Amino acid sequence: MHGFANPARFLRIARWLTPACLILGCVVAGAALAWGVFQVPPDRLMGDTVRILFLHVPAAWLGMAGWMTIAGASVAELVWRHPLAGIAARAAAIPGAVFTAICLVTGSIWGRPTWGTWWVWDGRLTSMLVLLFLYFGYIALADAAQRDGGGNGRVAAIFGIVGAVNVPIINRSVVWWNSLHQPPSITMGKSAIDPAYLWPLLFATIGFSLIFAGVVLARMRAILADIQAEARLRRKAMAEAGA
Amino acid sequence: MAGSGTMGLKPKHQRLVLLAIALVVLIGAALLAIWALRNQASYFYVPSEIVAERPAPDRAVRLGGMVEKGSLRTEADGVTIAFVVGDGKARVPVRFSGIVPSLFVEGSGVVAEGKLGADGTFLADNLLAKHDEKYVPREMQNMTDEQARQVVAQTR
Numbered sequence: 001m002h003g004f005a006n007p008a009r010f011l012r013i014a015r016w017l018t019p020a021c022l023i024l025g026c027v028v029a030g031a032a033l034a035w036g037v038f039q040v041p042p043d044r045l046m047g048d049t050v051r052i053l054f055l056h057v058p059a060a061w062l063g064m065a066g067w068m069t070i071a072g073a074s075v076a077e078l079v080w081r082h083p084l085a086g087i088a089a090r091a092a093a094i095p096g097a098v099f100t101a102i103c104l105v106t107g108s109i110w111g112r113p114t115w116g117t118w119w120v121w122d123g124r125l126t127s128m129l130v131l132l133f134l135y136f137g138y139i140a141l142a143d144a145a146q147r148d149g150g151g152n153g154r155v156a157a158i159f160g161i162v163g164a165v166n167v168p169i170i171n172r173s174v175v176w177w178n179s180l181h182q183p184p185s186i187t188m189g190k191s192a193i194d195p196a197y198l199w200p201l202l203f204a205t206i207g208f209s210l211i212f213a214g215v216v217l218a219r220m221r222a223i224l225a226d227i228q229a230e231a232r233l234r235r236k237a238m239a240e241a242g243a
Numbered sequence: 244m245a246g247s248g249t250m251g252l253k254p255k256h257q258r259l260v261l262l263a264i265a266l267v268v269l270i271g272a273a274l275l276a277i278w279a280l281r282n283q284a285s286y287f288y289v290p291s292e293i294v295a296e297r298p299a300p301d302r303a304v305r306l307g308g309m310v311e312k313g314s315l316r317t318e319a320d321g322v323t324i325a326f327v328v329g330d331g332k333a334r335v336p337v338r339f340s341g342i343v344p345s346l347f348v349e350g351s352g353v354v355a356e357g358k359l360g361a362d363g364t365f366l367a368d369n370l371l372a373k374h375d376e377k378y379v380p381r382e383m384q385n386m387t388d389e390q391a392r393q394v395v396a397q398t399r
Contacts, residue, residue, distance in 0.1 A: 040380075041380035041381060042380065042381050043378055043379065043380065043381065044379045044380065044381050045346050045348070045351070045374065046346065046374070047381075053378070075262065078258060078262060079255065079258045079259045079262055080255060081255075113345060114344070114346050114372060114374055115344060115346070115371050115373070116345075116346075116347075116369075116370065116371050116372055117371055120286065120371070121286075122286035123284050123285075123286065161265075161266070161269075162269060165269060165270070165273045169273070169277065173284075176277065176281065176284075177280075177281070177284045177285045177286065178285040178286050178287050178288075178289065178307055179285075180287075180307075180371055180373055182352075182373065182374050182375055182376045183376050184376060185376040185377070185378065192375075192376045192377045192378070193377070193378040194378055194379050194380055196380050197378045197380075
């Protein structure tokens with residue numbers, strides 16, 4: 001793992017891995033969405049509304065996976081002082097927030113024709129909204145730390161680890177509490193989703209995960225370039241002041 | 244700062260131990276909070292809870308459960324429907340006038356918002372359909388129960 005502590009080595013790999021993830025992800029996610037929208041049979045109760053599943057579920061998964069990325073990278077930053085960990089955590093925040101927002105919006109659009117309401121304050125919906133607000137808080141904290149001279153991301157890292165408590169709550173909310181949202185369809189190798197929906201769902205999840213990875217890598221490269229440019233400017237200013 | 248017990252530890256391991264302790268405390272606090280919220284965070288009462296502990300007649304509550312098969316009927320005025328919500332242990336009759344969501348069918352889940360009348364009938368002013376965790380194509384709907392059970396068994 002510490003082989004990647006050298007940003008030059010990371011950048012060499014990220015240079016080709018970033019477009020590879022993005023292109024492959026777009027192809028797989030696009031194909032899975034087309035499959036889900038045009039090929040899959042209508043659901044017995046929901047009819048054609050079921051097609052939003054292929055956007056809603058991957059977005060929900062990546063909203064939570066995004067926060068686990070932040071939490072994992074924050075642990076690596078605090079304990080091992082890994083130089084790329086803090087950058088990875090910051091890079092995952094905005095794509096994670098975007099996927100959480102997509103999950104909430106598609107869920108709301110799905111809820112109106114099926115449940116008969118845009119929004120209810122049940123355990124699942126509320127905890128997912130809390131996740132979006134946690135992302136906003138994390139982004140604000142990490143940006144503030146960056147502006148204050150780029151040194152201390154420790155507060156943001158602690159916030160990232162503490163906020164991870166919400167992720168298992170989201171996952172278990174429909175089991176612990178009565179909620180309007182249905183209980184999990186896929187549990188421990190069992191699936192209550194017909195294979196006709198399960199396969200395109202699996203491919204959509206893989207595709208969107210690749211897009212997520214590509215965006216995180218691209219943002220890590222951008223942050224590293226930013227740090228480099230700033231260091232160069234600072235050296236230049238010092239040299240001029242010395243002359 | 245470091246006590247005698249942590250003297251021999253590398254700073255890296257000291258941070259790891261500190262973080263592990265913090266995580267245990269954090270998870271403990273979260274579990275306590277969830278335990279305290281276990282009743283308040285539920286979105287609705289199930290029929291057995293409503294029957295065991297009747298809410299005050301003027302209190303707005305939500306009742307959630309299964310619409311019993313064969314219990315749904317439309318009253319003479321054409322807009323009021325009556326059905327029975329059950330959870331396997333208790334049954335509550337419900338009356339509602341208005342437009343029902345498209346997923347509202349017998350044998351499926353429902354959440355009714357309203358008040359419990361003095362005669363034990365739940366007067367709903369809003370109905371929400373609850374979808375179950377199953378996603379099944381329309382073609383399978385016309386199968387017999389036995390066929391459907393086989394197909395579902397294969398998907399598991």
